[in-house]
Amino acid sequence: MLRIAMVGAGTMGQVHSNSYINIKGGKLIAICDIQEEKAKKLADIHCAAYYVNFDEMLKNEDIDVVDICLPTYMHKEFVLKSIENNKNVFCEKPIALNVGDAEEMVESAREKGVKFSVGHVVRFFPAYEAAIRTIESGKIGTPKLIRTTRTGSYPSWGWRDWYGNYDLSGGPLLDLIIHDFDWIRHNFGDVERVYAKSLGNRKHGQDHCLVTLRLKNGAIVHSEGSWAYPSGSMFGTTFEIVGTDGQIEYDSRESSPIKKHIKDKEGSKIVMESPLPADEEPYTKEIQEFIDSIIEGRKPKISGEDAIKALKISLAAIESSKTGEAVVIGGGK
Ligand SMILES: NC(=O)c1ccc[n+]([C@@H]2O[C@H](COP(=O)([O-])OP(=O)(O)OC[C@H]3O[C@@H](n4cnc5c(N)ncnc54)[C@H](O)[C@@H]3O)[C@@H](O)[C@H]2O)c1
Incomplete structure (x- = not known):
């Protein structure tokens, strides 16, 4: 049984904690x-130890895997420290804020011979997996046009409002649409050219971005991401894939989640619940895949190199949104 330690018990820490209840071959210890109260609350569920200091946890506990659910600007420090201590590392997306840091993290894992993976979870969402299976069956021919949207209200839950500082979060072009960039690049091919428009961080929590990608195989992608919806709005994602012989469409608001409208002392909010059984739940699947890769002694399906490629697309989009020019990945016009 692999012994797992998690750092960061905020929003994603809670999601991962729920997943660990159903993970096979690993235990959150x-x-x-x-x-402290956040760490303790999750620790109680798992009968695990809790800490307020990461170094203490590394020193005191016998750990095989560190799961990092910290704000993005902290990923590098905690990933490198874990790897230096010979731990396998699963880190939330995006891997880092710049390519230099990301490469250092991936190289360090390679040198130490530990497994490293990043939470590009969209690959494990049932509708996104099903679309890829349909394409692979040849039913819609060759994909030529892909549209994705990922929209909702500003993530105001962040610790010390770190999402609002784009030097720390990268804004929606890095934090949000990178989910779609990874899914698109992994399944449809490498990106050649990126053009993006973004409202930017001029009005807190009102950012909205539109990105056009041209893939090396000639397919065109339109990706939209938004933090501009009013507080309490329902988060939603869509995709449309147009092939030479047909098309596939999906809208998360029309299908999977269970919606609960709740009024409490903080006001009215919508709470989404996944009705999926544990073995279909995407966060559980992505963590199980990583645990299995350690047990089976193989490379994780989402590699550090994959995470760097997704990061490069987001960074190109940020550059394009600032300069008004298209950016060719790898340089050139
Ligand atoms: N995969 C997804 O669907 C998804 C969704 C949202 C966020 N994310 C990513 O997950 C990561 C975490 O985001 P979040 O929304 O959970 O953030 P959050 O602000 O909700 O939680 C961060 C937690 O880190 C804790 N923390 C801060 N400094 C610490 C330290 N030095 N030691 C220990 N704990 C510390 C804070 O107290 C807080 O509880 C980010 O990289 C974000 O981009 C991924």
Whole structure:
């Protein structure tokens, strides 16, 4: 049984904690958050130890895997520290804020011979998996046009509002649409050229971005991402894939989740619940895949190199949105 320690018991820490209840071959044995009550709350569910200091947790516990659910600007420091201590590392997306940091993290894992993976979870969402199976069956011919949207209200839950500082979060072009960029690049091919428009961080929590990608195989992608919806709006994703012989469409608002409208002392909010059985739940599947890769001694399906490629697309989009020019990945016009 692999012994797993998690750092960061905020929004994604809670999601991962729920997943660990159903993980096979691994057990969550320790949780760290500088907010003690958050660490303790999740630790109690798992009968795990809790810490407010990561170094203490590394020193005191016998750990095989570190799961990092910290704000993006902290990923590098905690990933490198874990790897230096010979731990396998699963890190939330995006891998880092710049390519240099990301490469250092991937190289360090390679040198130490530990497994490293990043939470590009969209690959594991049932509708996204089903679309790829349909394409692979040849039913819609060759994909030529892909549209994706990922829209909702500003993530105001962040610890010390770190999402609002784009130097720390990268804004929606890095934090949000990178989900679609990874799914598109992994399944439809490498990106050649990126053009993006973004409202930017001029009005807090009102950013909205539109990105056009041209893939090396000639397919065109339109990706939209938004943090501009009013607080309490329903988060939603869509895709449309147009092939030479047919098309596939999906809208998350019309299908999978269960919606609950709740009024409490913080006001009215919509809470989404996944009705999926544990073996279909995407966050559980992505973590199980990583645990299996360690047990089976193989490379994780989402590699560090994949995470760097997704990061490069987001960074090109940010550059394009600032300069007004299209950016060719790898340089050139
Ligand atoms: N895969 C997804 O669907 C998805 C969704 C949302 C966020 N994310 C990513 O997950 C990561 C975490 O985002 P979040 O929304 O959970 O953030 P959050 O702000 O909700 O939680 C961060 C937690 O880290 C804790 N923390 C801060 N400094 C710490 C330290 N030094 N030691 C220990 N704990 C510390 C905070 O107390 C807080 O509880 C980000 O990289 C984000 O981009 C992924």
